[in-house]
Amino acid sequence: MFVDSHCHLDFPDLASNLDALLGKMRENDVSHALCVSVNLEDFPRVLALAETHSNLFASVGVHPDYENLAEPQAAHLASLADHPRVIAIGETGLDYFRLKGDLEWQRERFRQHIRAARQCGKPLIIHTREAAADTLRIMAEEGADSVGGVMHCFTESWEVAQQAMEMNFYISFSGIVTFKKALALKDVAKRIKLERMLIETDSPYLAPVPHRGKINQPAFVRYVAEEIAVLRGISVDEVATATTSNFFNLFKAA
Numbered sequence: 001m002f003v004d005s006h007c008h009l010d011f012p013d014l015a016s017n018l019d020a021l022l023g024k025m026r027e028n029d030v031s032h033a034l035c036v037s038v039n040l041e042d043f044p045r046v047l048a049l050a051e052t053h054s055n056l057f058a059s060v061g062v063h064p065d066y067e068n069l070a071e072p073q074a075a076h077l078a079s080l081a082d083h084p085r086v087i088a089i090g091e092t093g094l095d096y097f098r099l100k101g102d103l104e105w106q107r108e109r110f111r112q113h114i115r116a117a118r119q120c121g122k123p124l125i126i127h128t129r130e131a132a133a134d135t136l137r138i139m140a141e142e143g144a145d146s147v148g149g150v151m152h153c154f155t156e157s158w159e160v161a162q163q164a165m166e167m168n169f170y171i172s173f174s175g176i177v178t179f180k181k182a183l184a185l186k187d188v189a190k191r192i193k194l195e196r197m198l199i200e201t202d203s204p205y206l207a208p209v210p211h212r213g214k215i216n217q218p219a220f221v222r223y224v225a226e227e228i229a230v231l232r233g234i235s236v237d238e239v240a241t242a243t244t245s246n247f248f249n250l251f252k253a254a
């Protein structure tokens with residue numbers, strides 16, 4: 001059985017087709033999926049998915065790409081996370097690719113999320129793009145290692161992966177690892193311990209080969225696992241068993 005550790009089933013492209021997507025998950029042995037929150041306005045819809053379907057979980061957080069919002073405070077995030085179906089804080093982090101200029105607000109928002117995770121004792125889902133050094137620095141300054149979490153949709157170097165793992169973080173691979181040109185990332189997927197690995201789709205984005213360019217869905221997480229199995233010269237079952245047990249160990253989900 002596979003678990004999709006990161007998807008956005010509340011986004012319109014997927015929400016409008018939910019029953020079919022849940023059916024595809026069953027057909028492809030994808031037992032569970034974590035529906036990741038990107039802003040507080042839409043959080044009730046993410047939570048509703050997890051309350052309605054026993055194999056879906058929710059997180060709560062405000063993505064670094066959402067500008068001009070009322071800034072979430074740690075205590076508020078922690079109170080929203082005080083729910084049995086909410087298993088993580090995020091997605092949060094830094095994104096210097098999408099947004100430019102003075103991004104101090106992004107760094108402050110990230111700090112609030114780490115504090116919230118520490119208050120409620122739930123792990124973090126971290127997004128980082130062209131901001132690895134600041135991301136790792138703030139994780140260290142705020143004591144993110146005490147709750148741990150996942151570096152989602154990982155696209156950074158082996159050195160960044162090592163530093164994140166030293167802070168108790170898992171590394172999650174998306175469909176990007178199936179792309180022909182992603183050689184450095186394939187190398188990271190070969191080198192890291194299986195005990196530190198998660199897999200995800202980040203659907204509706206980033207559909208893996210052979211569906212690249214289409215709308216992604218949780219069932220496609222099996223292509224990510226298949227690519228990792230080929231890279232490492234092990235069976236898909238081994239990748240599935242490890243990443244699924246890592247998911248339940250990290251998120252203490254049931």
Ligand SMILES: [Zn+2]
Pocket residue numbers: 091127152153
């Ligand atoms: Zn992300």
Ligand SMILES: [Zn+2]
Pocket residue numbers: 006007008036091202
């Ligand atoms: Zn995401």
